[in-house]
Each structure stands twice: as structure tokens, then as C-alpha cells.
Amino acid sequence: MVQVSFIEVVDRLYGQNNFIVGANMNIKRISLYPSVASIISLSLLMSPQVNAAAENAGEFYLGAKTGWSNFDFSQNDGDIDDDAWAGSVYGGYQFNEWFSLEGGYNYLGNSKEHIAGSEVNKTQIQNGEVGAKLDWNLTSAWNLFGKVGTSYNYVDQKTGAYNDSDENWSLMLGAGVEYQLSHNWRIRSEYQWFDNVGENSTTGRSDVNYLSLGLSYYFGSSDNGAAATAAAATTAAVVATQEPEPEPVVEPAPPADPIPAVTLSKGAFEHDSTELTPEAKSSLDQVVTHLKESPETRVDVIGYTDSTGSAEYNQKLSEKRAQSASDYLESQGIEESRITTIGKGEEDPIADNSTAEGREHNRRVEVLYE
Structure with a gap:
């Protein structure tokens, strides 16, 4: 047509x-x-x-x-x-x-x-x-x-x-x-x-x-190198649980949204590819280390895109890039049963899709601990 x-x-x-x-x-x-x-x-x-x-x-x-x-x-x-x-x-x-x-x-x-x-x-x-x-x-x-x-x-x-x-x-x-x-x-x-x-x-x-x-x-720059590594390697601290005190009794606060253990953003994938860059793999190695130290912990690997292109195309692209991150975790010894892979397409943007910088932030893969 x-x-x-x-x-x-x-x-x-x-x-x-x-x-x-x-x-x-x-x-x-x-x-x-x-x-x-x-x-x-x-x-x-x-x-x-x-x-x-x-x-x-x-x-x-x-x-x-x-x-x-x-x-x-x-x-x-x-x-x-x-x-x-x-x-x-x-x-x-x-x-x-x-x-x-x-x-x-x-x-x-x-x-x-x-x-x-x-x-x-x-x-x-x-x-x-x-x-x-x-x-x-x-x-x-x-x-x-x-x-x-x-x-x-x-x-x-x-x-x-x-x-x-x-x-x-x-x-x-x-x-x-x-x-x-x-x-x-x-x-x-x-x-x-x-x-x-x-x-x-x-x-x-x-x-x-x-x-x-x-x-x-x-005459422009794709800002791939060190800047992409800095944006991709945001790691959340693992908070140790403490024994609750018996007194006083406090109503529990509603659970907060989980903080991503790792966010893979611009520079995480080779140009025109779903293959992970060395910088992205380095960020995921931190997740591998924590999962091996905590064998009961599971992870959700969630892929997102910006709003450019059709929703159907973006959905498939988010699934492929999330799967690439999951495949890497498995290749480092993490059992498949501990990993859930999800693609959300152009949903849940974290920046403005009308700017080039915003679209770069929205093209991401997040890894969340369960």
C-alpha cells in the first residue's frame, strides 16, 4: 500500500x-x-x-x-x-x-x-x-x-x-x-x-x-562512549533488613515502586542491532554478582522504546532488547527460572519524547530485583 x-x-x-x-x-x-x-x-x-x-x-x-x-x-x-x-x-x-x-x-x-x-x-x-x-x-x-x-x-x-x-x-x-x-x-x-x-x-x-x-x-554526535556508560550504570543499594522492634506498633507504609538495579540506556546496544555493547555487559555483571550472592532473589528484565514509529514495531523491539539482556544473565550462570523478560514498547516514558535527548533516555532496559 x-x-x-x-x-x-x-x-x-x-x-x-x-x-x-x-x-x-x-x-x-x-x-x-x-x-x-x-x-x-x-x-x-x-x-x-x-x-x-x-x-x-x-x-x-x-x-x-x-x-x-x-x-x-x-x-x-x-x-x-x-x-x-x-x-x-x-x-x-x-x-x-x-x-x-x-x-x-x-x-x-x-x-x-x-x-x-x-x-x-x-x-x-x-x-x-x-x-x-x-x-x-x-x-x-x-x-x-x-x-x-x-x-x-x-x-x-x-x-x-x-x-x-x-x-x-x-x-x-x-x-x-x-x-x-x-x-x-x-x-x-x-x-x-x-x-x-x-x-x-x-x-x-x-x-x-x-x-x-x-x-x-x-555535524553531530551520537554520544556513545563514556557518557552512555554513566547513564547505563545506575545501581541501587541493597538495603539490609532489620528486626522490627516490638513497641510501638506502626502501620506499614504502602510499598514503593522498585528502584531499578540497572538501567541500560543510550549506548547499550550496537547501532542498528539488539546486540549488547561491552559497556552494557559491564553494568549487568553487577546484577550477576548480586544474584549469585542471593540465590533466592529473582529479577524482572523490562524493555522500553521511545514513541518514534508504530506501537507494534516498538513492542517487538522492546521485547528483543530485553531478551538480549536476559540471555546475557543466563550466559553468566543465572538460571532461566529466576529471570522474567517483559517488553513494554513505548509505555512509561521517563523523559520528553519530543526531544532527541528525551528519546535516548526512553530507549532503555531496566533490571528490577524481586
């Missing part, structure tokens, strides 16, 4: 699936539809553990991309070589998990016209663009995006011994897919359309189609 819905949106934004380039009634059809559909189908098969757009909220980024451009000039007299290599640099700021402001420079290459085997016209296009980038998270690390904005174009045309040039503004629309390699790196595949580049009175007008592959770097 997601794939069909997206294709309908692409059709409405860009019209037909194929764009047509005319030269002396010879029509060349170039289809972008299969490429976009293949990228989307591949993305729906992947399911890592970290939401890319949410994780990079509040960060600047820079990137570069390269690919193929195609021109659709309205007037020509000879054979047109309208495919060209193109390259770009870009940068932006990710305001939140769904909105970024992005700008860049595009070198869109040259269109060449030949008559009787001789080059009679060469048109080069460059532009600068700025626009809004809107993200839609498919899974935890894959997201689709759309772009809308404007470009300022410079067109330089050489016809024989004559040179013409002009500048104008155009509408820019785009769509693509991104995958997060790590906290700092993403790859993207992107299609852009620039409307009516150039002026009819000088160089002529052309729609420009641009398909590219790029790499982005985000």
Missing part, C-alpha cells in the same frame, strides 16, 4: 512517468518510473533500529552528489545530444524529524546540437537552488523525502561564433530516498525537475531532469 501511494504522488507532481524529448519529430522516451519504484521496493525490505531523521534533528549537514541530466529544449533544427553528466554540492539544516531547509549548487552539463555531423550549438546550464525538504520515515533508517523550492539558473549558449547567455528563476521539485549508514553519514538517491530554464528570446527554454546519487555528512 505504501508503494502504490507514493507512485501516485510522483505521478501528480511530475505528470507522466516518461518525459519526451523531440528532435525533427523523432521522439526519445526515457523512463524514470522503474528506477524510483525499484528504490522504494528495496527500502521496504530493510528494518534497522534508529530513526534517521529524528536522530539528526538540530544538526547541519553537507553533501555531494553526481548523476545524469537531460534537457528538453523546445526549439532545435538538428540532432540533439541532450544527455549529460551532472554534479552538485549541497547543505542544509535538519530542524526536526520531518523538515529541513536545503540549498546547493548544480552543474547540469551541456546539451549539444549537430547538423550533418558538425556541432552547431552547445548549451551549458548551471544553477543554485534553495528549498524545503520534507521527510517521511519508512522504517527506522530508511526515509523517503520530497523537495519543493526555486532555482536561479545561468544558461550559456554557443552557436557558431556567437555566444548568448541569460539568467532566470525556475520552480524546482524533487523526490528521493535516503539510508542512514551511521549517525553522521547518509546516502541518497534523488530525482529533480527544473521548470522552464532559460529564456525563449535568447537561449531558448528547457525543462531539466536530474537523477543523482549522493553522500551526506551530519
Whole structure:
């Protein structure tokens, strides 16, 4: 259902699936539809553990991309070589998990016209663009995006011994897919359309189609190392019981909520994995020691997530990460019968899910003594 819905949106934004380039009634059809559909189908098969757009909220980024451009000039007299290599640099700021402001420079290459085997016209296009980038998270690390904005174009045309040039503004629309390699790196595949580049009175007008592959770097930190260890290794003191005094008789206070023996938070798991990090295992070793010294004590191992993604997905993720902690306790000699493993998904948040810091605290596993 997601794939069909997206294709309908692409059709409405860009019209037909194929764009047509005319030269002396010879029509060349170039289809972008299969490429976009293949990228989307591949993305729906992947399911890592970290939401890319949410994780990079509040960060600047820079990137570069390269690919193929195609021109659709309205007037020509000879054979047109309208495919060209193109390259770009870009940068932006990710305001939140769904909105970024992005700008860049595009070198869109040259269109060449030949008559009787001789080059009679060469048109080069460059532009600068700025626009809004809107993200839609498919899974935890894959997201689709759309772009809308404007470009300022410079067109330089050489016809024989004559040179013409002009500048104008155009509408820019785009769509693509991104995958997060790590906290700092993403790859993207992107299609852009620039409307009516150039002026009819000088160089002529052309729609420009641009398909590219790029790499982005985000200037932020995942704070994995020592900071994560400090957040994960909160250990409660074991309070020794004392013999109650016979007098006076005091009504017992209602039992307090148990204090977690250990809380495994950010940095407790490898990126895009449910495998425990060495820091998380070190925190659990304290629990192993206490359980071996107190053979009657049992533990509850409870997994939680933040509110990003669907409730069903978060429930399964919390169960898998809690099970990883339970498996480690068993591997250190603690009987399975003394461990209860529970997944609570996005329930019982301990911090604000609207901030990146809050979501990191809510993605946790708690170990409670019984």
C-alpha cells in the first residue's frame, strides 16, 4: 500500500512517468518510473533500529552528489545530444524529524546540437537552488523525502561564433530516498525537475531532469562512549533488613515502586542491532554478582522504546532488547527460572519524547530485583 501511494504522488507532481524529448519529430522516451519504484521496493525490505531523521534533528549537514541530466529544449533544427553528466554540492539544516531547509549548487552539463555531423550549438546550464525538504520515515533508517523550492539558473549558449547567455528563476521539485549508514553519514538517491530554464528570446527554454546519487555528512554526535556508560550504570543499594522492634506498633507504609538495579540506556546496544555493547555487559555483571550472592532473589528484565514509529514495531523491539539482556544473565550462570523478560514498547516514558535527548533516555532496559 505504501508503494502504490507514493507512485501516485510522483505521478501528480511530475505528470507522466516518461518525459519526451523531440528532435525533427523523432521522439526519445526515457523512463524514470522503474528506477524510483525499484528504490522504494528495496527500502521496504530493510528494518534497522534508529530513526534517521529524528536522530539528526538540530544538526547541519553537507553533501555531494553526481548523476545524469537531460534537457528538453523546445526549439532545435538538428540532432540533439541532450544527455549529460551532472554534479552538485549541497547543505542544509535538519530542524526536526520531518523538515529541513536545503540549498546547493548544480552543474547540469551541456546539451549539444549537430547538423550533418558538425556541432552547431552547445548549451551549458548551471544553477543554485534553495528549498524545503520534507521527510517521511519508512522504517527506522530508511526515509523517503520530497523537495519543493526555486532555482536561479545561468544558461550559456554557443552557436557558431556567437555566444548568448541569460539568467532566470525556475520552480524546482524533487523526490528521493535516503539510508542512514551511521549517525553522521547518509546516502541518497534523488530525482529533480527544473521548470522552464532559460529564456525563449535568447537561449531558448528547457525543462531539466536530474537523477543523482549522493553522500551526506551530519555535524553531530551520537554520544556513545563514556557518557552512555554513566547513564547505563545506575545501581541501587541493597538495603539490609532489620528486626522490627516490638513497641510501638506502626502501620506499614504502602510499598514503593522498585528502584531499578540497572538501567541500560543510550549506548547499550550496537547501532542498528539488539546486540549488547561491552559497556552494557559491564553494568549487568553487577546484577550477576548480586544474584549469585542471593540465590533466592529473582529479577524482572523490562524493555522500553521511545514513541518514534508504530506501537507494534516498538513492542517487538522492546521485547528483543530485553531478551538480549536476559540471555546475557543466563550466559553468566543465572538460571532461566529466576529471570522474567517483559517488553513494554513505548509505555512509561521517563523523559520528553519530543526531544532527541528525551528519546535516548526512553530507549532503555531496566533490571528490577524481586
